[in-house]
Each structure stands twice: as C-alpha cells, then as structure tokens.
Amino acid sequence: MQTPTLRDVAEAAGVHAATASRALNPATRGLVNVDTARRVIKVADSLGYRPNPIARGLKTARSGTVGVVIPDLTNPLFPPIARGIERGLEAAGYSALLVNTDNDSGRERAQVESLLSRQVEGLIVATALVEHPLLEELHRRGVPMVMVHRRPDGFEVPSILPDDAAGVRLAVEHLAALGHRRIAHLAGPTTTSTGVVRARAFHSAVRDLGLDADPSLTTTCALWSEESGAVALRRLLDGGADLTAVVAGNDLIALGCYDVFTERGIECPADISVVGFNDMPFLDKLRPPLTTVAIPHHEIGTEAARLLLDAIGDPTRPSRSVLFPLSLVVRGSTAAPARG
Amino acid sequence: MQTPTLRDVAEAAGVHAATASRALNPATRGLVNVDTARRVIKVADSLGYRPNPIARGLKTARSGTVGVVIPDLTNPLFPPIARGIERGLEAAGYSALLVNTDNDSGRERAQVESLLSRQVEGLIVATALVEHPLLEELHRRGVPMVMVHRRPDGFEVPSILPDDAAGVRLAVEHLAALGHRRIAHLAGPTTTSTGVVRARAFHSAVRDLGLDADPSLTTTCALWSEESGAVALRRLLDGGADLTAVVAGNDLIALGCYDVFTERGIECPADISVVGFNDMPFLDKLRPPLTTVAIPHHEIGTEAARLLLDAIGDPTRPSRSVLFPLSLVVRGSTAAPARG
DNA sequence: CCGGCGACTGCAACCGAGTGCATCCCGGGG
DNA sequence: CCCCGGGATGCACTCGGTTGCAGTCGCCGG
Numbered sequence: 001m002q003t004p005t006l007r008d009v010a011e012a013a014g015v016h017a018a019t020a021s022r023a024l025n026p027a028t029r030g031l032v033n034v035d036t037a038r039r040v041i042k043v044a045d046s047l048g049y050r051p052n053p054i055a056r057g058l059k060t061a062r063s064g065t066v067g068v069v070i071p072d073l074t075n076p077l078f079p080p081i082a083r084g085i086e087r088g089l090e091a092a093g094y095s096a097l098l099v100n101t102d103n104d105s106g107r108e109r110a111q112v113e114s115l116l117s118r119q120v121e122g123l124i125v126a127t128a129l130v131e132h133p134l135l136e137e138l139h140r141r142g143v144p145m146v147m148v149h150r151r152p153d154g155f156e157v158p159s160i161l162p163d164d165a166a167g168v169r170l171a172v173e174h175l176a177a178l179g180h181r182r183i184a185h186l187a188g189p190t191t192t193s194t195g196v197v198r199a200r201a202f203h204s205a206v207r208d209l210g211l212d213a214d215p216s217l218t219t220t221c222a223l224w225s226e227e228s229g230a231v232a233l234r235r236l237l238d239g240g241a242d243l244t245a246v247v248a249g250n251d252l253i254a255l256g257c258y259d260v261f262t263e264r265g266i267e268c269p270a271d272i273s274v275v276g277f278n279d280m281p282f283l284d285k286l287r288p289p290l291t292t293v294a295i296p297h298h299e300i301g302t303e304a305a306r307l308l309l310d311a312i313g314d315p316t317r318p319s320r321s322v323l324f325p326l327s328l329v330v331r332g333s334t335a336a337p338a339r340g
Numbered sequence: 341m342q343t344p345t346l347r348d349v350a351e352a353a354g355v356h357a358a359t360a361s362r363a364l365n366p367a368t369r370g371l372v373n374v375d376t377a378r379r380v381i382k383v384a385d386s387l388g389y390r391p392n393p394i395a396r397g398l399k400t401a402r403s404g405t406v407g408v409v410i411p412d413l414t415n416p417l418f419p420p421i422a423r424g425i426e427r428g429l430e431a432a433g434y435s436a437l438l439v440n441t442d443n444d445s446g447r448e449r450a451q452v453e454s455l456l457s458r459q460v461e462g463l464i465v466a467t468a469l470v471e472h473p474l475l476e477e478l479h480r481r482g483v484p485m486v487m488v489h490r491r492p493d494g495f496e497v498p499s500i501l502p503d504d505a506a507g508v509r510l511a512v513e514h515l516a517a518l519g520h521r522r523i524a525h526l527a528g529p530t531t532t533s534t535g536v537v538r539a540r541a542f543h544s545a546v547r548d549l550g551l552d553a554d555p556s557l558t559t560t561c562a563l564w565s566e567e568s569g570a571v572a573l574r575r576l577l578d579g580g581a582d583l584t585a586v587v588a589g590n591d592l593i594a595l596g597c598y599d600v601f602t603e604r605g606i607e608c609p610a611d612i613s614v615v616g617f618n619d620m621p622f623l624d625k626l627r628p629p630l631t632t633v634a635i636p637h638h639e640i641g642t643e644a645a646r647l648l649l650d651a652i653g654d655p656t657r658p659s660r661s662v663l664f665p666l667s668l669v670v671r672g673s674t675a676a677p678a679r680g
Numbered sequence: 681c682c683g684g685c686g687a688c689t690g691c692a693a694c695c696g697a698g699t700g701c702a703t704c705c706c707g708g709g710g
Numbered sequence: 711c712c713c714c715g716g717g718a719t720g721c722a723c724t725c726g727g728t729t730g731c732a733g734t735c736g737c738c739g740g
Contacts, residue, residue: 006727016690021727028729033688050457054397055726058695063394065437065458074420076621079413083440095454097405098438100423114435117390118405226625255625262627281416282620285566285595287602287627346697356720361698368699373718395696398725 004047013043020044024051057119066308067115068096069125071103076280077297078126081148084301085124092309094121101127109134116143122308124148144311148304150193151321158307158319160300164194165201167293167326171247171275172205174291174328178336180245180273184217186232186257188224188249195220198249198277216241221253229256237264244272244337251276251283254290254333269335279329288332300324344387353383360384364391397459406648407455408436409465411443416620417637418466421488424641425464432649434461441467449474456483462648464488484651488644490533491661498647498659500640504534505541507633507666511587511615512545514631514668518676520585520613524557526572526597528564528589535560538589538617556581561593569596577604584612584677591616591623594630594673609675619669628672640664 010020015036022028023040032040043049057063068085070078086096097115101108108127112134115123122144125135138145139155147159175183185202188195199218206213219236221228229248233256236243248254254276261268268274268288276283276292283290303322310317350360355376362368363380372380383389397403408425410418426436437455441448448467452474455463462484465475472494478485479495487499515523525542528535539558546553559576561568569588573596576583588594594616601608608614608628616623616632623630643662650657 005725017727018691018729019689021729022689025728031688036688050453052398052459052726053457054394054403054459055695056728057394058398058697058726059728061695073413073423074416074621076414076416079419082438083413086440095437095439095458097435098422099435100426113390117393118435119392119394255622258625280622281414282595282622285598286625345695357697358699358721359719361696362719365698371718376718392696395725396698398696398727399698401725 003052004049006049006051009040009044009047009049012047013040015040024049061119062121063119064094065097065118065120066094066305066312067112067118067120067123068098069101069108069112069115069123069127070098071101071127073098073100077149077278077295080297081126081301081304084298084303085305086301087298088302088305089309094305094309096124103127105134112138122146122312124304124308126150142315144308144315146304146308146311148300156319158311158321160304160307160322161324162295162300162326163323164197164326165204167277167295167328168198168201168247169205170326170328171277171293172202172209172211174330175245175247175273175275175334176209176211178245178273178334180211180337182212182214182217182243183245183247184219184236184241184243185247186229186236186249186253187218187220188253189222190220192224195224195249202247214241217243221249221256224250224252226252226256226259229253230259231256233257233260245334246272246274248274248276251278251280251290251292254292255286258286269333270338273334273337275328275334284331286333291331291334292329294327294329296324296326343392344389346389346391349380349384349387349389352387353380355380364389401459402461403459404434405437405458405460406434406462406464406645406652407452407458407460408438409441409448409452409455409463409467410438411441411467413438413440417489417618417635420637421466421641421644424638424643425645426641427638428642428645429649434645434649436464443467445474452478462486462652464644464648466490482655484648484655486644486648486651488640496659498651498661500644500647500662501664502635502640503663503665504537505544507617507635507668508538508541508587509545510666510668511617511633512542512549512551514670515585515587515613515615515674516549516551518585518613518674520551520677522552522554522557522583523585523587524559524576524581524583525587526569526576526589526593527558527560528593529562530560532564535564535589542587554581557583561589561596564590564592566592566596566599569593570599571596573597573600585674586612586614588614588616591618591620591630591632594632595626598626609673610678613674613677615668615674624671626673631671631674632669634667634669636664636666 006020007017010017019032020040023032023037029037053064089096099111101111124146126148135152136155145157147157149161151159187199190196219232221232246257254274257274266272276290279292279294283292346360347357350357359372360380363372363377369377393404429436439451441451464486466488475492476495479497485497487497489501491499527539530536559572561572586597594614597614606612616630619632619634623632
C-alpha cells in the first residue's frame with residue numbers, strides 16, 4: 001500500500017476521518033476524548049501515517065515552506081546563512097526553498113513568482129542589489145519577508161544585518177594598538193550599502209582614535225573583487241600614499257592587495273599590514289593568513305528564520321531589525337609597523 | 341482580490357471550469373474548440389491567472405519539486421552542483437528543495453522523510469556517506485533518484501560522477517612530462533569510494549608511464565582534511581621517502597602539504613611539486629597557486645537534473661550512469677624537479 | 681421525570697484543479 | 711425526415727485534510 005491517508009487511520013481506529021484529523025492535530029486535540037485521541041495517535045504511527053502537507057495546504061493556504069532568495073550560492077558568504085536558516089526553520093516544521101538569482105533582476109522576479117505560486121508563506125531575501133521595485137511590491141502585497149545583509153530604504157521590513165560599523169572599528173583599533181597611524185581604506189562600491197557604511201565607519205574610527213585622517217589614504221573599488229582591490233591599491237601606491245596598513249572593504253579586496261604585494265615585492269605584514277572583512281573559508285591558508293572581521297553567518301541565518309516565523313505568525317507585529325556583533329580574527333597579515 | 345482561481349477565469353470567459361482547465365492545459369487543449377481555448381487563455385493572462393501547484397499536485401500527485409540532499413552546503417564542492425541542478429530543472433518548470441544532512445544519518449533520514457511528505461517527485465543525493473540502508477529502502481519504495489559523486493553498490497541507480505581515474509592520470513602525466521619520476525600519492529580515506537578509486541588510478545598511471553612504482557611513496561590519510569594531509573606527508577618524509585612530487589587525494593590534503601612545507605623550509609615547487617584535486621575556489625590565491633584537477637561541478641549538476649527528470653518521466657527506463665571528463669588546471673605548484 | 685448543558689463525534693462542505701462520463705448540438709448520410 | 715456520429719462542453723466526483731455545524735449521549739439539577 002502507498003502511504004496511508006487520514007481515512008485509513010480513521011478506519012483502522014474506528015472513528016470518522018474528522019475525528020482522526022482533530023486527534024492528530026495538537027491544536028484541536030482538546031476537542032476529542034483523551035482515550036480516543038490516544039488510540040488514533042497510536043494507530044497513526046503504527047501505520048506510519050504522515051499527513052500530506054499538500055492536501056493540508058490546500059485547505060489552510062499554508063505550505064510549511066518559506067522561500068530563500070540568494071544572489072549567488074557559490075559566494076561563500078551564503079551557504080552558512082542558508083544552513084542557519086534551515087536550522088531556524090526546522091524546529092517549527094518549516095522548510096526552505098532556495099533559489100539563486102545570479103544578481104539578475106529578471107531571474108529574480110521569475111524565481112520569486114515561482115516561489116509565490118508554490119505558496120511559500122514568506123521570503124528571506126539576501127540580495128545585495130539595490131532594486132527596490134520588486135521588494136516594495138511584495139511588501140505592498142503583504143508577503144511576509146525578512147531581509148538579510150541589507151536594510152531596505154523607503155519601507156519597513158524586518159532586517160537582520162551585521163554591525164559593519166563596529167566591525168570596521170575593531171579592525172582599526174587593532175591596527176592602532178599595533179602602532180599604525182597611517183591606515184588606508186579600500187572601500188567597496190558606493191552602490192552597495194555595505195560599501196558606504198564601512199567607509200563611513202572607517203573614517204569616524206580613524207578620527208575617534210586620533211590617527212592620521214588623510215583623505216589620500218582612502219579610495220573606492222569599482223567591484224567587490226580581487227581585481228578591483230588590486231587596482232585600488234595600485235592607485236594609492238602610485239599616488240605616493242604613505243601607509244603602513246590597509247583596511248580592505250572585504251576579503252576579496254584584501255586578496256587583491258596580496259597580488260599587488262607579490263607584484264611589487266612588498267612584504268606583508270612587515271611592510272604593510274592588511275585586514276579583510278567577512279572571514280571567508282580558507283583565509284588561514286594564505287601566505288600570510290589573513291586577519292579579518294568575522295561575521296556570524298550561521299547565527300544571522302537562524303535569526304532571520306526566527307524573525308520570519310514571527311512575521312508569519314503575526315503579520316501585524318511591528319517590523320523589528322537586528323544588528324549582529326562581529327569579531328576580529330587576528331592572523332598573520334597584521335603586525336607592528338616597521339618604522340614609526 | 342487574491343490570486344484568481346480557475347473558476348474566476350472560467351466565469352470571466354463564460355465557460356465551465358472544466359473547459360477552462362482543459363483549455364489551459366496544453367495536453368488537453370485539443371479537446372476544446374480552438375476559439376474557446378484562445379479566449380480562455382486570453383482571459384487567463386489578462387487576469388494574471390497562475391495555476392495553484394498545490395491544488396494541482398493534490399490531484400495529480402505531482403508537485404513540480406525534487407529534493408536535493410547535500411551533506412554540507414558549506415563544502416565548496418556542493419554549491420556549484422546545486423546551481424547546476426537548479427539550472428537543469430528550471431527549464432522543465434521544476435524546482436529544487438535543498439536540504440543539508442551534516443553527514444548525520446539520523447538527520448538525513450528525517451530530512452528525506454520531510455522531502456517525501458512534501459511530495460517531491462524524485463531525489464538527487466549527493467552524499468559521501470556509505471550508508472546504503474536508507475538509499476536502498478528508497479530505491480525499493482520506487483522513489484526516482486539520481487546519485488551524484490557516488491555510485492551505490494548493490495543496487496541499480498543512475499549516478500553521475502567525475503572520471504576520477506582519468507583525472508589522476510592527467511595529474512601523473514603532467515608531472516611525468518615535467519620530468520618527475522618519483523611521485524608520491526597521499527590517498528583519501530579508504531572508507532570512501534573516491535579515495536580508493538583515485539589511489540588505484542594513481543598506481544596504474546605510474547605503472548603505465550614506467551615511473552618508479554615504489555610502495556613507500558604511497559600512504560593513506562585518515563580524513564579528507566588538511567591535518568590528515570600534513571600528517572601523511574610528514575610520515576612519508578620521516579620515513580626517508582625520496583620524492584620530487586606529490587599527487588594529493590584532494591585539495592585539502594594538498595593544503596596540508598603546504599603546511600608541512602612551511603614547517604620544514606621546503607620550497608614548492610622547487611623542491612617538491614604538488615597537485616590537488618577538485619579545484620576549490622581561491623586556490624589561485626595560495627602561495628604558490630595550486631595546480632589541481634578541475635571537476636565540472638555545474639555540468640554535473642545539470643546532468644543530474646536531466647537524469648532525474650528522465651527517471652521521473654519514465655520510471656521503467658533502465659538506469660544509466662554518466663562519467664564526466666575532468667581537466668587539469670596548471671598553476672604554480674608544479675615545476676620540473678631540481679635534481680634528476 | 682424532564683429540560684438542558686456540555687463533551688464528543690459525525691456529516692458534509694469546502695480548498696483548487698483534473699478527468700471520466702454524460703450530454704448537447706449540429707451536420708451529413710440513408 | 712430521421713438517425714447517427716463526433717466534436718465541444720458541462721456535470722460531478724476525486725485528491726487528502728480541515729472545519730462549521732448539527733446531532734448524540736450521558737449526566738445533572740430542578
């Protein structure tokens with residue numbers, strides 16, 4: 001026999017399907033006699049009964065799934081978040097439907113439609129793109145959602161993001177403690193909120209700590225990539241910038257610095273120290289291992305799941321956002337400057 | 341109004357719901373008058389009608405989703421496969437439900453049950469674990485499935501896996517062409533099929549090319565990890581093995597070699613060349629960049645999707661397995677040996 | 681002894697789409 | 711002129727569970 005249905009259970013227990021349904025559902029179990037309920041439950045799992053979520057969903061308009069929209073699963077940032085989300089959902093019996101958008105807004109729209117038509121009850125969106133339109137529309141349609149790593153502007157959505165500003169400050173403080181005074185910043189693209197926030201945090205940290213706040217020590221990368229990082233550092237160096245340390249917008253940009261170091265025979269950390277951001281995997285395998293700011297991706301994921309479940313449970317609940325503390329992972333790419 | 345239903349469309353088009361259903365479904369469209377069909381279709385998309393897959397699934401027992409079982413999404417091997425799978429599915433209108441098992445067979449069982457209860461039509465299993473029982477049971481239950489990166493023994497399931505033997509041969513040939521004759525192999529654990537296959541391939545390649553087939557040049561790692569790799573290489577070196585190159589069971593093991601090189605002041609590639617396996621991300625950032633065998637993960641994913649769709653379409657079709665050709669990515673960790 | 685209340689349980693109508701079968705209508709052939 | 715055939719469409723039931731409502735029964739108080 002195929003998987004038994006509710007009616008099979010009911011029949012085997014000698015009750016009506018409706019009663020069996022109520023007995024099996026903890027929320028309605030109170031409506032049926034304790035003994036009957038017990039009997040039904042026993043029969044149910046002796047038969048190996050598993051309720052069919054499809055059928056249940058048809059009536060209740062609930063599917064037990066949420067959609068997770070990710071720009072690029074191969075970006076090492078996202079898998080830990082995805083796992084965190086799964087973990088956060090599973091306790092509530094929900095599961096996650098993951099989709100990739102490849103940062104293409106057409107694909108994103110299509111994927112989201114597909115999720116919605118599959119009756120996901122909510123969305124966790126981890127996009128870096130600055131495209132409001134789709135998100136805003138979904139928000140208006142009343143689709144419960146949570147944003148990860150990005151706060152939408154213009155409308156209220158619960159979001160959960162790393163405390164980038166505090167992270168940058170940790171990096172700068174670390175370098176300052178080592179004795180660095182002329183610290184450069186290779187900022188991420190200004191088209192991303194992260195890039196802007198980190199750059200701003202860098203400047204105020206430098207100012208607060210009384211370090212040399214020389215505008216010629218800052219430049220912006222066109223992309224979050226190694227090439228852009230290398231280009232940016234070359235630009236600084238060729239401009240004659242006098243620096244002993246670099247705070248990179250993220251790890252990839254820091255990796256670009258490594259390329260320039262090799263190119264020009266610069267020793268790291270002896271000549272220049274570098275701090276990255278994100279703590280990608282395998283950073284400890286580099287020569288030298290990269291000091292970086294670690295983001296608790298997994299926790300961010302579980303928290304996102306929690307927020308979404310809350311929003312699904314009570315759509316009127318005011319949107320609440322969470323800022324996650326970061327930590328500095330000190331490795332071999334930072335040391336005291338060689339010269340004063 | 342919420343998303344329109346089939347009945348809304350039917351009413352708006354002035355026909356019965358059944359007719360609308362037939363008109364909208366390409367397979368049954370021939371049963372209805374061409375003009376009626378056209379009209380229904382026009383009304384449907386002017387209303388923005390999207391069939392509800394839940395309802396459809398209830399009747400047809402088809403959900404348009406397949407389950408993808410992955411041991412660990414944070415292992416960089418899997419995300420590209422997952423993307424490939426999604427790509428392969430989307431053309432057919434299917435989507436993927438991803439789950440992590442964390443290599444825990446209890447979790448795996450629970451996750452698979454959850455997938456099954458969500459009416460997935462098939463499973464793509466990318467597990468390294470050697471636990472037949474669950475898989476065999478599913479196979480008996482007639483659940484369509486495809487295995488990735490592993491061939492089950494004992495029963496017939498379509499599987500799709502990289503041609504490890506050919507990959508190892510490429511590596512050995514590359515080293516031989518550079519002039520190496522005493523090549524070591526740090527094999528992966530013998531508990532994994534991959535470990536065994538690669539080791540066997542290594543030996544036959546060495547023999548076929550007439551290189552020094554010294555058994556003291558081979559050893560086995562306890563795990564697929566850097567630590568195990570380092571331990572293994574130390575064992576070889578301490579045993580006085582005379583070698584000029586290493587073929588590592590995978591990239592992590594190769595990374596372990598790097599640690600030993602630093603430890604003992606060995607220059608790579610001047611003193612010893614190393615070849616990895618898998619082409620993990622960011623290998624090109626290492627010092628020196630690691631030469632490795634690349635696996636076309638994405639293609640493997642799309643192919644897995646295709647096989648599964650085939651199996652779903654025709655469950656009686658004999659199981660067919662695919663071996664994927666690999667390629668060698670030559671970087672800086674291999675060079676001609678310093679001495680003969 | 682009867683009315684009534686409350687605890688259980690059964691009935692039946694859904695949810696939204698798919699589908700076997702009956703029906704209807706129209707044209708053509710006998 | 712009638713009947714037959716077949717294309718087009720509608721009816722009604724089904725998938726598996728949920729749920730409002732109604733009915734049953736036992737028990738208590740008046």
